Amino acid sequence: xxxxxxxxxxxxxxxxxxxxxxxxxxxxxxxxxxxxxxxxxxxxxxxxxxxxxxxxxxxxxxxxxxxxxxxxxxxxxxxxxxxxxxxxxxxxxxxxxxxxxxxxxxxxxxxxxxxxxxxxxxxxxxxxxxxxxxxxxxxxxxxxxxxxxxxxxxxxxxxxxxxxxxxxxxxxxxxxxxxxxxxxxxxxxxxxxxxxxxxxxxxxxxxxxxxxxxxxxxxxxxxxxxxxxxxxxxxxxxxxxxxxxxxxxxxxxxxxxxxxxxxxxxxxxxxxxxxxxxxxxxxxxxxxxxxxxxxxxxxxxxxxxxxxxxxxxxxxxxxxxxxxxxxxxxxxxxxxxxxxxxxxxxxxxxxxxxxxxxxxxxxxxxxxxxxxxxxxxxxxxxxxxxxxxxxxxxxxxxxxxxxxxxxxxxxxxxxxxxxxxxxxxxxxxxxxxxxxxxxxxxxxxxxxxxxxxxxxxxxxxxxxxxxxxxxxxxxxxxxxxxxxxxxxxxxxxxxxxxxxxxxxx
Amino acid sequence: xxxxxxxxxxxxxxxxxxxxxxxxxxxxxxxxxxxxxxxxxxxxxxxxxxxxxxxxxxxxxxxxxxxxxxxxxxxx
Numbered sequence: 369x370x371x372x373x374x375x376x377x378x379x380x381x382x383x384x385x386x387x388x389x390x391x392x393x394x395x396x397x398x399x400x401x402x403x404x405x406x407x408x409x410x411x412x413x414x415x416x417x418x419x420x421x422x423x424x425x426x427x428x429x430x431x432x433x434x435x436x437x438x439x440x441x442x443x444x445x446x447x448x449x450x451x452x453x454x455x456x457x458x459x460x461x462x463x464x465x466x467x468x469x470x471x472x473x474x475x476x477x478x479x480x481x482x483x484x485x486x487x488x489x490x491x492x493x494x495x496x497x498x499x500x501x502x503x504x505x506x507x508x509x510x511x512x513x514x515x516x517x518x519x520x521x522x523x524x525x526x527x528x529x530x531x532x533x534x535x536x537x538x539x540x541x542x543x544x545x546x547x548x549x550x551x552x553x554x555x556x557x558x559x560x561x562x563x564x565x566x567x568x569x570x571x572x573x574x575x576x577x578x579x580x581x582x583x584x585x586x587x588x589x590x591x592x593x594x595x596x597x598x599x600x601x602x603x604x605x606x607x608x609x610x611x612x613x614x615x616x617x618x619x620x621x622x623x624x625x626x627x628x629x630x631x632x633x634x635x636x637x638x639x640x641x642x643x644x645x646x647x648x649x650x651x652x653x654x655x656x657x658x659x660x661x662x663x664x665x666x667x668x669x670x671x672x673x674x675x676x677x678x679x680x681x682x683x684x685x686x687x688x689x690x691x692x693x694x695x696x697x698x699x700x701x702x703x704x705x706x707x708x709x710x711x712x713x714x715x716x717x718x719x720x721x722x723x724x725x726x727x728x729x730x731x732x733x734x735x736x737x738x739x740x741x742x743x744x745x746x747x748x749x750x751x752x753x754x755x756x757x758x759x760x761x762x763x764x765x766x767x768x769x770x771x772x773x774x775x776x777x778x779x780x781x782x783x784x785x786x787x788x789x790x791x792x793x794x795x796x797x798x799x800x801x802x803x804x805x806x807x808x809x810x811x812x813x814x815x816x817x818x819x820x821x822x823x824x825x826x827x828x829x830x831x832x833x834x835x836x837x838x839x840x841x842x843x844x845x846x847x848x849x850x851x852x853x854x855x856x857x858x859x860x861x862x863x864x865x866x867x868x869x870x871x872x873x
Numbered sequence: 874x875x876x877x878x879x880x881x882x883x884x885x886x887x888x889x890x891x892x893x894x895x896x897x898x899x900x901x902x903x904x905x906x907x908x909x910x911x912x913x914x915x916x917x918x919x920x921x922x923x924x925x926x927x928x929x930x931x932x933x934x935x936x937x938x939x940x941x942x943x944x945x946x947x948x949x
Contacts (some may be wrong), residue, residue, distance in 0.1 A: 589897065592907040593927055618908075622924040826886050838903055 370513040372539050373439055375578040376402065383554060383580040390604070391428040391585040398580065401433060403499070408437025410500040411489050412468060417442035417507050420464040420519065422486070424448050424457075424471040424479045427564050427585055430491055432573070434470045435518070435564070437494070442507040443468070444516035446531070447565040450475045452837040457482045460521050460529055463731050470494065513537040519730050520567055520668050522784045529789075531730035532567075532668045541723040542671035543574045545695045549676070550635055550662070552608070556581035557632070559606035561591070561615050567668040568640055568782065572610050581608075591615055594624040601630040608635040610664075612782030613643040620647035625654035639664035639673060640782025642770065646685040665691035665770065668784075669739065669754050670724040674698050675768055690767035691760065698722035700768070702760060707744050710761065715771060718756040719743075725754050778807045783839045785814070790842060793835030794818055797828050802851040805842060806865040815868050816842035819851045846871060874939055880913045881935070894934040907932065914938070920945035 376398075379388075384399040396404075412421060421438035423445050425431040431447065438445035446464065448457055461467060461482060471479040472491035479488055517539050519531040546552075552575045560583055562568040576583040584604045590597040597619070601609075616638055619625065636651065636659055643663055652661065666673035677692025694700045699721045702710035710716035721743060728736035743751040759771040778785050787805040794803040794816055803818035822828055825845040833841060848871050852860040864871075881890045884906050896902055902910065910932070915922050920942060931941040 588904070589900070589929065592897070592902075592904040593929055594924060595928065618904075622927065624924055627924055829886070 369540060370536065371439075371508065371511055371515075372517055372536050372543070372574065372577070373436070373508075375540075375543070375574075376436065379577060379580040386554065386580060387582055388576060388580070389429045389432050389583045389585075392587050394429045396429045396432075401429070401436065404433040404495045405436035406440055406499045406501075406504060407497045408434055408470065408489070408491070408494040409440030409504055411494040411497045412437060412441035412443055412470070413500065413503045413507060415468050415487060417510075418515070419443045420467045421445045422448050422461060422464065422467050422469045424450055424469055424475045424482075425491060426450050426474060429585075430472055431564055432583075433495065434491060436577075437470070439517060440504055440507075442511055442515070444518050444533075446519045446521065447563075449563065449565050449837060450478055453834050454478070454482050455835050456529065456837065460531070461486065463521075463529065463531055464519075465731070511536075513540070514727075516727070520565065522668055528732075530732060530735055533727040533730050534570075534671055535727055538671050538724055538726065539570070539574060541697055542570070542673070542695075543578050545697060545724075546571055546673070547575050547579050549696065550608075550637070550660070552579045552581055554580040555607070556635075557605055557607050558583050559586050559601055559604065559609045560584060561586055561609070561611040562640075562782065566782070567672045568610060568612070570672050571637075571664075572608075591618060594619050594622045595628055598624055598628045598630055602628075602632065605632045606630070607632045608637070609633070610637040610639070612640040613638050613647070614641065614781040616651065617644060617647040620650035623650070625650070629655060633659055635660045635662075637662050637664055639666070641779045643689055645683050645687055645689060648679075648689070649683070649685060652679075663689045663691060665768075666720075666724075667754075667756055667758075669726045669756075670698065670720050670722060671726070674700055674718075674720045674722065674724060674756070677767060688769070690763060690765075691770045692767050695722075695724070698724050701745065702762075703744055709745055713762050713764070715759055715761045717774060718758045718760045718768075719753050720756060721751070721753045725752070780807075780812070780814075781839055783837075785840050787814075789836055790814070790816060790832055790840055793832035794828050796835060797822060797831030800828060800831075802859065803828075804851065804859045804861055804864055806861060806868065808865065808868070813843040814840070815844045815846065817846045817848055817851075817864055817868060817871070819848055823847070874935070876917055877914070877935060877938060877942070880910065880917060884909050884913070890935050894936075896934060897929040897932045902932070914942060918942050918946065920948075 380398040380402045385397050387395045388398040389396045421443045423434045435445045467486045469479050469486045470489045513536050516533050517536045521529040521531045558572040560572050590600050661679040663677045664673045665675045675691045675694050677690045701719050702716040704710045704716040739755050740752050743753045757774040760768050763769050790805040791803050799820045799822040800818050801820040805816045829845050852863045
């Protein structure tokens with residue numbers, strides 16, 4: 369098997385008229401999705417093959433047609449958050465080369481504003497184009513499994529987004545593990561929470577493509593109104609969810625199951641940040657005892673996940689869940705600061721060797737070299753492994769335990785946030801002299817502190833909002849007279865993070 | 874009413890909330906914003922918002938928010 373579309377083709381032969389994808393306005397069968405994606409591919413193929421296709425479409429069934437369309441054209445797609453600031457979209461587009469944009473009538477205005485010279489294909493026109501079956505067959509003949517399937521952008525520390533390059537081979541290998549481990553099949557009905565520009569979406573989306581499940585896109589608004597969310601789960605007979613812990617916790621914090629319960633749930637998976645045990649226990653104690661819960665762990669750079677833990681015992685509210693063991697066809701090991709392997713419960717950085725691994729960061733050889741390195745334990749021949757930047761250890765049960773991120777990078781609501789990107793936004797405001805963004809873990813607050821003649825903190829906030837997506841907006845903005853410095857003359861972040869309240873926070 | 878507008882201005886500065894009757898449906902407030910709003914209303918008005926009050930209809934306009942708050946105050 370060389371191409372992820374082979375899964376899609378097998379599924380479409382088996383279940384042509386089964387509903388594969390739904391959003392609030394549309395239900396699409398596998399054969400309808402295939403038809404539309406091939407029409408889109410026939411348009412895209414006019415521009416050549418093996419190119420980046422930026423998909424500027426909101427999360428819905430049309431977006432899915434466009435993603436698969438890019439793959440049929442032998443291209444790779446980049447789903448762009450149409451709600452993120454234009455500067456960020458421009459930044460992503462400028463990182464890519466020779467890109468084609470596909471958009472729909474809802475986002476065409478945005479596409480015209482952010483593009484420089486990229487050609488634009490309009491979804492509504494593309495799905496009326498005749499399928500050029502010969503062209504698509506020829507494209508496939510020349511493809512290999514190392515060809516890129518998609519790029520996912522996360523934020524980079526210099527303020528420039530990093531594009532993780534994932535091949536068909538990585539995707540196939542990962543999807544084989546997840547679907548076999550959790551026994552997904554055509555009866556699986558997903559309630560999808562995560563955006564399609566986020567690595568977690570790969571799991572429920574491509575499991576659907578492989579196994580003929582149903583991928584239901586939950587309207588975002590439901591996560592603010594938990595009773596409506598549970599009603600939705602029941603209406604769509606959702607039996608499997610894979611959400612960020614923040615989303616799972618909403619239902620716990622409101623004790624929603626005291627009022628209404630999901631009736632069809634069988635599998636509850638989560639990843640992206642630490643799952644608070646207290647909130648998980650509410651689910652376990654309120655719902656059907658046969659539900660499987662699993663804590664999945666991994667970065668975008670290993671397609672989605674590298675280790676996992678299926679909850680098989682009770683945890684007290686203040687215990688933390690293990691991240692478990694490696695996935696099938698994925699090997700992990702822990703390396704200490706001195707470059708040797710950690711043993712007997714010693715802490716160290718988690719390394720991954722697997723076909724799940726990304727090829728690197730698009731147009732960013734410097735960052736690629738930092739994270740994708742020679743296996744420090746193999747001196748005999750070249751072997752590339754991925755340094756996760758996560759500090760972990762084994763417990764006495766042989767389960768991996770997550771400790772923390774190695775650097776400043778933080779995770780919140782499942783999104784990776786580089787404080788540097790927020791700072792880059794604040795620094796771009798005229799009159800801001802110096803700034804630092806810190807994360808108050810205890811209170812879960814992103815605090816932006818700046819020095820400069822801009823008196824109104826709102827002005828600085830507005831500057832940041834132009835640069836970063838909403839999940840990165842600081843919760844507090846403080847103006848101080850002088851930025852504290854450490855011995856090296858750098859901004860003293862340690863001091864700020866413990867003393868910002870004294871400074872006026 | 875003024876207290877509510879102050880809370881809203883704190884959560885999402887620079888938006889004229891009084892002009893909209895589809896604050897939630899138009900996505901003016903994100904899910905994080907709504908969570909904060911609910912917390913602030915509970916604190917400032919000293920009312921208990923139950924999950925059953927947490928429906929879009931109660932948050933789509935400043936008027937409907939006020940009505941909900943008044944109803945909850947009466948229940949005390």
